[in-house]
Amino acid sequence: MHEYDLLVVGSANADLVVHVDQRPAAGETVLGSDLAIHPGGKGANQAAAAARLGARTTLLARVGNDAYGRMLSQAQRAAGADTTGLLEGEDAPTGVALITVDAAGDNSIVVSSGANARLTPEDVTEARRLFEAATVVSLQLEIPRETVEAAAHTAAASGARVVLNPSPPAPLPGSVLAVCDPLVVNEHEARRLLEDPADGRVDGRVDDRATGRPEEWAEALLERGPRSVVVTLGAEGALVATPGSAAVRVPSPSVTAVDTTGAGDAFTGALGWRLGRGDGLVDAVRYAVRVGSFAVTRAGAQESYPGAEEFEKFSGNCEKGAT
Template identity: 80%
Template sequence: MHGYDLLVVGSANADLVVGVDRRPAAGETVLGSDLAIHPGGKGANQAAAAARLGARTTLLARVGDDAYGRLLAQAQRTAGAETAGLLEGKDAPTGVALITVDSAGDNSIVVAQGANARLTPDDVAGARPLFEAAAVVSLQLEIPLETVAAAARTAAETSARVVLNPSPPAPLPEDVLALCDPLVVNEHEARRMLDQHAHDPGRHTPGGAQDGAASAEPQEPEEWATALLGIGPRSVVVTLGAEGALVAGPDGMTRVPSPRVEAVDTTGAGDAFTGALAMRLGRGDTLEQAVRYAVRVGSYTVTRAGAQESYPSAAELEKAVTAEATAR
């Protein structure tokens, strides 16, 4: 019996959001809405999503000794996550995402990494008891790559399953890719990872063929998944937005459709999907079972505004599933 279904290692940001009629051109000032401040960051989002669903969850992240850090810690506690791994320091402020959203719903984001950039392999080593207690470790790339690698390797040493979402996309060490079970990507991330791999002449496929000799660029999700499996991960999940997700592994590929919903806001939906997927794997689901659950969580999330505040509890999700079945 593990102490945690899920340990998330990643970023924690305060999201500062302003609505504008249009984004300013260079040198221009525009007036916006009142400033809204929300808890965010891919790591914090995933941990909050899993905890709200009832998972035993904790987050390893760094925040500053400031109001935003306290906001993020309280948001984790409110969601039901433990904060034993939330490290506070005076050497850097809490990470902040500056977000403008125009009248068409398009956004522009600038991230000041702050304390996220100070999460180190030494922090991972110091948190080893959390890894030893976790069934699954979930990672993203909004923290230093060396820290991601240290976390993946520590997870392997402690027999925890590794779930990794390469966002924002960056080349991963081959031994880290080989631990991913699954690698979770959307269309953009799949294309970027394959392009990065193909243009790195020092890398080779597990079978020994150099990636520079790859054939035509994959165009379909099944082709992306096949190509991604070829660069090393044990399994791959490709998220397809309103179309659901594709599961790919040693036993073949399966498309998992998404319930039809009216989307209001897609902010943080990918994090909710990954958090739900990881926690269900931690509960003992097969990968396909976990993806089927995560697709429902993601589809529910987009029907409400915001990121963490849109994430469902287990009871809310069950109510939505029951309503859907009754409507058929």
């Protein structure tokens, strides 16, 4: 039996959040709410989401020796995650995300990487025990690309299942895509990956399916090598695609969105955990869609994630159509 259901390798940020009626256009100044500071970062978010639901989770990430770093470490422990892999250094401050959230709950985010940019392939090598102890390894792209590649290969060599969310979107080598099971993308990320010709194709043409339907995005992405693809579709749920099978749509429960910040991370963290427990991909996505739906009903990222008991109640209401 593995020690961890899920190892998350990725970023840890302090989220600096301001709510506005409308996000500013270029050159425009708008007034917003008081500044709120929350624990965030795609890696830390995924680890916290899974741990709150009951997963045996650990996070490999870097933070600075500062107040934000201490906040992030405390938040992981409070969520129930193991912090063995949370590395502290003095050569860079903790990463920061500057977030504006509008009246509709949609957000815009600018990330200053800070210590996240110092997570290296050597850190991955030194943490090999964590990879060997994990059933699933979850990755994103808010850390250096070479570190993501090292983590993907180390996970595969250790026999762990690799879940990768290419966010922010960027081309990935075929050797990394080949171990993704699944590659998790939202609509924006799917289009960006298909529009970017820098993936080794000889002709360098943009894939025409980038402007098509989600089923077409998934088909085109599967052709690039991942073992499976999941496309998240916001309020419409998600789509699951595997080679040789028809894509499956998984609907989302109807909820009133308050803040979408971190909802995709809640989805991916929950997905990784359920795969680590042995769920099939469609069942794991069905569970993760509900976790993501719960997350948008509350403000913030990690603060919006449910514990096991409150999620069970929410999920029961979904079954009754009461959300």
